[in-house]
Amino acid sequence: MSTRQTTSPDAGSVDAVETAVDAARESTTRAGGAGIPGPRPESPVAPVPPGPVTMAKALNAALADALAADAGVVVFGEDVGTLGGVFRITDGLAARFGTERCFDTPLAESGIAGMSVGMAINGMRPVIEMQFDAFAYPAFEQIASHVAKMRNRTRGAVAMPIVIRIPYAGGIGGVEHHCDSSEAYYAHTPGLKVVTPATVTDAYLLLRAAIDSDDPVIFMEPKKLYFAKDRVDLDALKEQYESGDGPRAALESGGAAVARTGTDATLIAYGPSLPTAMAAAAAAQEEGRSLEVVDVRTIVPFDDATVAASVAKTSRAVVITEETGFASVAAEITARVQQRCFHSLAAPVLRVTGFDIPYPAPKLEHHFLPSVDRILDAVDDLQWED
């Protein structure tokens, strides 16, 4: 165990997270995983640089643009109407598009999910919000038994173009039931796609693609990143989305992206863990180690090609997720990498995940969350001979 004590973005406030994300953004060159371009190069003629935009605002813009683009899109859930959602992701949608297109339901998550199934059967594209990760559990029967299986059951006759938005994961000092990393439940269910953005740009592009997908998408929003900011031009993003098909292709065949290039080892992360991984890579750089960071982005379908190409290049890998580690997405990724990259690996693939315990109370959560130190310790353990 090392005695390293860097500041972990996870242990701190939202400010710390924002700083980490901004830092991550600035040091990032995105090599396209599945064709989602990175930030546009500064145009020499652009008179006003785009202002800082939060992930919450980008998600809100994606919903608004999707509602404007397709009359079949409807948004509903708990408090999403007048209030605009407890995280304000649906802010202003009911006012702009009317209460038929964006509305509150009674408090019943199975009801919300089941109703979305019926609406999809009858030709609509519902986007539903679960208020928090653990409050999506009442909807699990509808999700696992119908949302995921209706297309297969009907041999493709009935599509389920449903997006289920779930704010997830911790790092916000939330009480019990507000911080679960529940992605493995969904990833384990064939028929669902599971997507999670880590950047403001991806939040917009992936949500638009999820809404346009004819397959059901569990869209997991890392709530600690909702108010992380980035300098993006939302109009330009809209233009970019509507004129290309990169994000849609990512949802079809997997769309991981190299978030930071490096040569010595690969950190594989997504959603809430990406800023931590980026911070760890930055810290490692100071110690003279060049770490590559891969942002998984689409847990299902998983982009084996991008992930394996990175690990084949660096020969070492650490998988970082916030979920409890046993029978997790991290376990699946580790197994896949091991199998595909066995002959180029210099060390076993390691994992930094949450412990196998219920998510801790606020004062204890920093012990649970993957931290920069834990990641760097894992990197140290990757059998460096030199």
Add this chain to the structure above:
Amino acid sequence: MSEDTRTGITDAARSFGITPEDYMLPARDLIQMVDPEGRLLGAGPGPEPGHDYPVPADEDLLEAYRRLVVGRRINDQNSALVRQGRMAVYPSSHGQEACQVAVAACLEEGDWLFPTYRDTVAVISRGVPPVEAMTVFRGDWHGGYHPGKHKVGIQSTPLTTQLLHAVGAAHAARLRGEDTVVVALCGDGATSEGDFHEALNFAAVFHLPVIFFVQNNQYAISVPLARQTVAPSLAHKAVGYGMAGERVDGNDLVALLAVLERGVRLVRGGAGPLLVEAQTYRIQAHTNADDATRYREDAEVQEWLAKDPVKRMRSYLTGRGLLADELQARFEQEAEQVAAELRNGLNQEITPDPQDLFAHVYTVPTPQLDEQSAQLAEELIREEAS
């Protein structure tokens, strides 16, 4: 209750000459119009206000009886095919056929039906080709017909999940300005499930044109109704949702038609959702795999056999001089044709294509599914070679 909701109910009820108060509460006694011997009931304490139903038109009665004769034959034929090993399982609605055909008869072409595993006769009566309806029980796929084509949901197994699909389908139709009525079916035991509550509440709050039709056949596999609820009746559950409820003799086709026909018109006319409980009996075991002698006496079955819906309707129509022998023979002949179609269809050896396993999980198979399908293809080639 919102002003609009109240007005909707009042206007619709008034157009039938009944007060909203009388409309909302279930009848004190079951609505019965023809007694078990086939005699039209007229005597007695007299109909309650708001629950006084006219006898349907002769041609509607004959058309429903035709469906009834066919429905009984479908049940008998399918049970025989199960005994002969042509099908894995068949949950027969023997004894409940009046409910099954009344539901199908009261719907217009553009309306939707969301049935359960027990409702095959309703599904076929609605127009789904008999062999397609039986695919699920034959065991070559989880669903055999195109829901959109017939406006019939796939027969649902997870109890009451389909009630929420009915709510969603009705809501989608409303958003597009269509005057669709949706009928959702479930059993007595299923009324204890959470989705029953969520669906009724959603339908009432959104004031949707949905009829929840409960076939109370007295048992949920082995568990009698007394173990599900101590409510005065299942129809009374409507009261708590601010929805109209009605209770009807489920072995009396005349009463069923009268209640459902008025229900459909009221619901289509803006009266909001309706809960109808039909009292009937499951003459056979839960499925062929169940042994009903473990939980009920034969005397009870005999008692209900005396109230058989087919015999009752036949004596009623014969007594009224509406059913000449020749017409009866024509109906029986049609029933034999459907039975022959079932025998021919289900006796055919169907070999499902194993590659179909991967074809409909997603719109486009993921790279992982492509790999797995290639693996299976290889296995099959090797198998064939050896």
